[in-house]
Amino acid sequence: MRYFVDPNRVSFERLQDEVIIINVATGSYFSGSGTAADVWTLIAAGASFDEIVATLAAAYGTDDAGIRGDLEACIARLQDHAVISVGEPATAAATAALPEMQRASWSPPVFDEYTDMWDLLQADPIHDVSETGWPYVLPRPVS
Amino acid sequence: MLVADLAAGLKRRGTDMAVITDTVGDLPPSEVIAGTPVYRLNLVRALRESNLLGTLSNMQEITRIIAVERPDILHVHSATQASVFYLDRILRKQLSSMPVVVTQHGTLEEKDKTQVTHRMILGARMLTGVSQAALASAVEFTGRKAESRRIYNGFEMPADFPAGRIPPPKHRLLCVGRMQREKGFDIAIDALAILRKQGIDAQLTLVGYGEDQLQFESQARMLGIGEHVAFRGALDRMQVRHLMAESSILLAPSRTREGFCLAAAEAASVGTPCVVSDVGGLPETVDHEQTGLVVPHADVGAVAGAAARILSDPKLWARLSAAAYERARAKFDLDRCVDSYADAYREILSHNETKQACDTL
Known part of the structure; x- marks a missing residue:
């Protein structure tokens, strides 16, 4: 079983051990680190469920059994949020690989959800700066 | 800041x-x-x-x-x-x-x-x-x-503004803040129009800039009071304080979201009474009937009425001014x-x- 990440709906980026995924259609952000970033990297590379389990087991030096259950739960949540669906990947690497880096021991992958980011962005005040260079919220004096 | x-x-x-x-x-x-x-x-x-x-x-x-x-x-x-x-x-x-x-x-x-x-x-x-x-x-x-x-x-209490002010010779109203509807500056302009219709020769100065400034300028012109409303843009802190000290009343008729009104607190610290709306933290910057007046929000008549009351009673103005000065220096230092x-x-x-x-x- 492989997973489809719709490039028209979902954009994502990984930097070191942190990944951010946006469901552009809903404006929801999902962010995860460590094992979550690795899971996403493998899903996005077009790896099958079994390939993901095997790659993670090798990377974290643990057995398949524990990883399998954690992965199922994580993938189910991503499906619930319409970030991925079961299907042929848009792009599939010949072999899905993880970036070389130091890893802690395996822990269940968690994507934190930010489903109201647009609201948060609306709430942000407009800033300006005074002659001394300090940023402040317009107008002066600030309330 | x-x-x-x-x-x-x-x-x-x-x-x-x-x-x-x-x-x-x-x-x-x-x-x-x-x-x-x-x-x-x-x-x-x-x-x-x-x-x-x-x-x-x-x-x-x-x-x-x-x-x-x-x-x-x-x-x-x-x-x-x-x-x-x-x-x-x-x-x-x-x-x-x-x-x-x-x-x-x-x-x-x-x-x-x-x-x-x-x-x-x-x-x-x-x-x-x-x-x-x-x-x-x-x-x-x-x-x-x-x-x-x-x-x-x-905020640093301004040292060069002594207590015991007397009412300014001209009726000057002041609003300081971002030029947006949320701040209720349109209410201040409407209130000025009412005051002038009542024969009170007041002027309004607006300090700050923002997305609704053109709308406010147009509103003042349409009301026929354009020449009595001055838009000063953004000024530095000392300029604002001097303007406050030359003003009769600071109006803060905000509609929403005010956590604390620094403009009202600073105006009080130079002895300028404030008329503020009853939203958020605004009523905490003014002790109603002691240092200024708190009015219902989005109520033009109430703002105009409160301003008229203070402007037409020099004794009330002096009492509010003195108490505002003392309270601001005690609470907002x-x-x-x-x-x-x-x-x-x-x-x-x-x-x-x-x-x-x-x-x-």
């Missing part, structure tokens, strides 16, 4: 602060201002543009700065801003034990009640509000039971504000030390 004043005041008390904030104009990405390191990152822009690599880079950079500065406490000024996303990520990822102080600067409205804001307020070691209203709205939103306290904003934050930090650190000692036993 509060953070700048706070940093200077805390430094004098032996507490150093580093500031991470948004990029502004052409200012450098980092500099030291009055001994305080200031780091500027494209925090909100990266999020607004859905620039994921930029967002992740910002998280890395904030993590690096925290590692360099090694703060004992993280102080978040307002949990209702997009930048708290970064802090939420970093705290959840690796700094879950770092004590966080959240200062809520505005009263929360429905649109402000986001997941990150909720988590940040609820998870803070200490929550402070710049007014009881700002604090109460944050507590009500989260159901927070842990330590919270009100700390009014403070910068030292009092800085001391309150210094106490809060000290209590948190002392609690941490006690907890660490217990943990090692």
Whole structure:
């Protein structure tokens, strides 16, 4: 079983051990680190469920059994949020690989959800700066 | 401005602060201002543009700065801003034990009640509000039971404005703030029109700029009072204070979101009575009938009526002016504000030390 990440709906980026995924259609952000970033990297590379389990087991030096259950739960949540669906990947690497880096021991992958980011962005005040260079919220004096 | 004043005041008390904030104009990405390191990152822009690599880079950079500065406490000024996303990520990822102080600067409205804001307020070691209203709205939103306290904003009391002012010879009304409908400056213009119709020869000066200025200018012209409304744009702090000291009344007829009205507090500190609306923390900056008048929000007639009452009664004006001067200097002095934050930090650190000692036993 492989997973489809719709490039028209979902954009994502990984930097070191942190990944951010946006469901552009809903404006929801999902962010995860460590094992979550690795899971996403493998899903996005077009790896099958079994390939993901095997790659993670090798990377974290643990057995398949524990990883399998954690992965199922994580993938189910991503499906619930319409970030991925079961299907042929848009792009599939010949072999899905993880970036070389130091890893802690395996822990269940968690994507934190930010489903109201647009609201948060609306709430942000407009800033300006005074002659001394300090940023402040317009107008002066600030309330 | 509060953070700048706070940093200077805390430094004098032996507490150093580093500031991470948004990029502004052409200012450098980092500099030291009055001994305080200031780091500027494209925090909100990266999020607004859905620039994921930029967002992740910002998280890395904030993590690096925290590692360099090694703060004992993280102080978040307002949990209702997009930048708290970064802090939420970093705290959840690796700094879950770092004590966080959240200062809520505005009263929360429905649109402000986001997941990150909720988590940040609820998870803070200490929550402070710049007014009881700002604090109460944050507590009500989260159901927070842990330590919270009100700390009014403070500012350096202007030394060159003595007490005992007499009413200005001309009726001058003043509004200071961002030119937006939320601030109710359109209400002030309508109120001026009413006053002039009643034969009160008043002028209105608006200080600040913002998205609705053209609309306000047009409103004044359409009401036939364009020549009696002056738009002064943004002025520096001393210019604003001098204008305040030359004015009869400061009007703050805001409709929403006011956590604390620094303009009203500063006007009071130079002996200018205020007419403010009854939203958020505004009624806390004015002691109704003692230092100014509090009126129902979005009520033009009430603003005009309150202004007319003060303008037509020099004895009332003088009484309100004198009391406003005294109260502002007692309640909103910068030292009092800085001391309150210094106490809060000290209590948190002392609690941490006690907890660490217990943990090692």
